Amino acid sequence: MKTRVLSILLSGLAYTCTAQDSVMFRKIADEVMLHGTCYDNLRVLCKTVGHRISGSPAAAKAVTWGEKAMKEAGADKVWLQPADVPYWYRGKESLYLKLDGKYEKVAALSLGNSRGTGGKTVEAPIIMVHNLEEFKALPESEVKGKIVYFNYLFRQDFIFTFEGYGDAVKYRGLAGSLGASKGAAAVIIRSMSTGTDDFPHTGGTRPYRDTLKTVPSMALGNKTADRLEKACLKGGVTAKMTSECDMKPNMVRSYNVIGEIRGSETPEKIVTIGGHLDSWDVGEGAQDDGAGCVQSIEVIRTYKALGIRPKCTIRAVLFMNEENGQKGGQAYADSAISKHEQHVIAVETDAGGFSPRGIGLVMPQAQKDKILAYRNLFLPYGVYDFTKEEGGSDIDPIGLKLHTPLAGLIPDSQRYFDIHHTDNDVFENVNHRELKLGAAVMAQFLYLVSEHGL
Amino acid sequence: MKTRVLSILLSGLAYTCTAQDSVMFRKIADEVMLHGTCYDNLRVLCKTVGHRISGSPAAAKAVTWGEKAMKEAGADKVWLQPADVPYWYRGKESLYLKLDGKYEKVAALSLGNSRGTGGKTVEAPIIMVHNLEEFKALPESEVKGKIVYFNYLFRQDFIFTFEGYGDAVKYRGLAGSLGASKGAAAVIIRSMSTGTDDFPHTGGTRPYRDTLKTVPSMALGNKTADRLEKACLKGGVTAKMTSECDMKPNMVRSYNVIGEIRGSETPEKIVTIGGHLDSWDVGEGAQDDGAGCVQSIEVIRTYKALGIRPKCTIRAVLFMNEENGQKGGQAYADSAISKHEQHVIAVETDAGGFSPRGIGLVMPQAQKDKILAYRNLFLPYGVYDFTKEEGGSDIDPIGLKLHTPLAGLIPDSQRYFDIHHTDNDVFENVNHRELKLGAAVMAQFLYLVSEHGL
DSSP states (O other): OOOHHHHHHHHHHHHHHHHHHHHHHHHHHHHHHHHHHHHHHHIIIIIIIIOOTTTTTHHHHHHHHHHHHHHHOOOOOEEEEEEEEEEEOSEEEEEESSSSSEEEEEEEEOOBTTTOOOTTTEEEEEEEEEEEEHHHSSOOOHHTSEEEEEOOOOOOTTTSSSHHHHHTTTHHHHHHHHHTTTSSSSEEEOOSSSSSSSOOOBBBOOTTTTTTOOOOOOEEHHHHHHHHHHHHHHHHOOEEEEOOOEESSSSSEEEEEEEEEEOOEEEEEEEEEEEOHHHHHHHHHHHHIHHHHHHHHHHHHHHHHOOOOOEEEEEEEEOOOTTTOOHHHHHHHHHHTTTOOOOEEEEEEOSOSSSEEEEESSOOOHHHHHHTTTTEEEEEEGGGGGGOOOOOOTTTHHHHHHOOOOOEEOOOOOOHHTTSTTTTSSSGOHHHHHHHHHHHHHHHHHHHHHOOOO | OOOHHHHHHHHHHHHHHHHHHHHHHHHHHHHHHOOOOOOHHHHHHHIOOOOOOOSSSSHHHHHHHHHHHHHHTOOSSEEEEEEEEEEEEEEEEEEEEEEESSSEOOOOEBBBBBOOOTTOOOEEEEEEESSSHHHHHOHHHHHSEEEEEOOOOOOTTTTSSHHHHHHHHHHHHHHHHHHHHTTOSSSEEHHHHHHHHOOOOOBBOOOOOOOOOOEEEEEHHHOOOHHHHHHHHHHHOEEEEOOOEEEOOOOOEEEEEEEOOOOSSEEEEEEEEEEEEOOOOTOOIIIIIIHHHHHHHHHHHOOOOHOOOOOOEEEEEEOOTTTTOOOHEEEEEHHHHHTOEEEEEEEOOOSSSSSHHHEEEEOOOOHHHHHHHTTTHHGGGOBBBOOOOOOOTTHHHHHHHOOOEEEEEEEEEEEEHHHHTTTSSSSSSSHHHHHHHHHHHHHHHHHHHHHHHH
16 A cells, blocks of 8 residues: 555656656766767777676776776775676687588687587588477487587567577577487587678577586578588588687686665665676677676766766666676675665666667566656657566576566667677777667666656 | 548548558568568679769769669669759869878868869968857958868767757858858868768768859868867967869769559559669768668569559659759659659658668648558557658659658668768668668558558
């Protein structure tokens, strides 16, 4: 009952505050678009740290960068939250395909978390399947000792490309263990890629230190995948795969970087905005997820620059180890539990620094309705879609363990899976205005929630 | 009264057809996203023709390309519609600035349609103004013989960048004649650019063969503009400008390229979709407006591939000379008048091949309302904004002369003015999915109008 009265009261507030909120939305957007430092911050992260897989020296350097950037943004308090993370390393690797009668080296990447060939060369004929059904129908005798090519096409007919990713990603996750189940020597997959180019996409395969048997696993870019498909239809294709990748035996101490502005009225209530600081060990982790990190820091900077004193405590979190363990997200949730923290909402931006189009909401309908009452405020900033139930991997643990409502920035998704997890995920492929606009929308959204509650 | 009854009848149709329309929208999107050729077409235009200013041999080559592409798309009829166009040429040009005591060559572009220094070198001190008011306040004696630097910043706080362009573009249009009005030797402007780089942006200045006195005019990229600003604040800056650009004495015969699918029920009613084939003489005219051309052709191809027999005649038009004369658009309107054609609507896509976000509508409210009744059909394709009154320069003449309702594709605008009219407007800066999605939305929109009228 108390909740209901509060909710009605807040609805009333919502109504009367709209004009004022609209002015604040404009101020926030002006501040970010005219004076935002997130793009410059991203340049520094990408060009002085570069890619930064969990556990690596680069990841440690990224933590130092994040701490400094958070302080420069003016956070009242900045600290590092420990998280022990796995450290997967790639080492040397190569893939040669005999497509036209002679071997040629092709662009390929071992899948993240996979175990390679131990530096030895595996040479075997390739057998191609297009999907799980075809693979399941194959007798073990046809697979044994061969390299299985999972040639599943990323569906380009989904308009929201995350649906295409959701549809295709099982081939990355399962290929190695499927191959092992029928005695394959190794597997090759067509990357989870919308690209028209030849960049192979890495990304997590088997969970860290699971007990499933698996085999060496590599991904191809779309152009090589097309050539291999053609060659397999003719027959007689063989491959030579060599790789050293593996998980290091010990976990590595790493950290989430946290900065906060203490709430002016209800500091015990926490509103979190975050991205993840680790990346795969290719490219510069610019869109995935340097963008989300610098946008989260920008929220802090913007509030400080505008003198906004949020009612709730606002926390920006650069999570560690989203890509292959989610240990940072778990540490954040565990800490919240042990400290009996009150979390109003946790928001993540981990879908790229593209033009914002919506905000995903993972919460009961009553809370969604509260947010939807403000939806028109976002229209001038191009944000219209509140229908998707998308939060983010790093905030899933706090959602699960504390039942905290979750939200996620939904940027335009057209370009994300062209560059996701590739050598092409570099600073130059982030647009300054798109990145800033996403940051502005996050700052606006957090302002609403902090002022009006949920 | 008849109109009213028809309108009610059509509203009824609108209501009952929604499910069917939704299915057709999906079919159109699938066809374009999975089998669309617009991206490949754009590659051919950009890489085999390149930039193609009106009147140039490259523009003639583009006409030949367009005719072939339109035929390959399966248009029932393809023809060339004559338009005599001006031919502005750049020739050699250079700008040297003495910023730190010695001259250095900087990236600069003469403004389109401007007359250069006749190949001679103009050397003069620079006087900087930030806006028109500052310029107007200057006594003639302070301007005479000098090079005026119009250092007006493109406003990055407008979320829809075309508003920023609309705000700033007068400096490109007026700088030369303003300079002349107070006896300046030449003018330099900061480009109409949102870019964080140093690409200068050309673009039209004085109208073709106007009678206004003007002086040589060049644009700088933002980085050089920033450096010049700093140097001017210190004082003592001079420049050496040399340019050969001018308008050729004679008009050149050129063409609009037109392809059509004859209407199955009311062939006399024409629905036009177009982009412009000419570009400025830099880059490859990829986003401006190769994108609009290949999207227009894609509409024809998609209808043919799906066996759609539109009730009205659908015309795809590649207009010539949008950039510096609009002679193609005028020829199209004049031909429509002389042939007593019935035009239901004319639609242009000339704001880049970015993710579609809306459709601009320039028509009476009653007609807007008819379209708005279908707005939810577009939401799954990311199109939500029907509030902007934007058509396109090439269709303005038919709108003015025949009172034809106009519409324009509104893509995401964040990146457009980073590359518009620069050497950076190349094929590589167009994303395949964004381009196709825009084409799909245009095909969907034309389908609606052709089926349900306006």
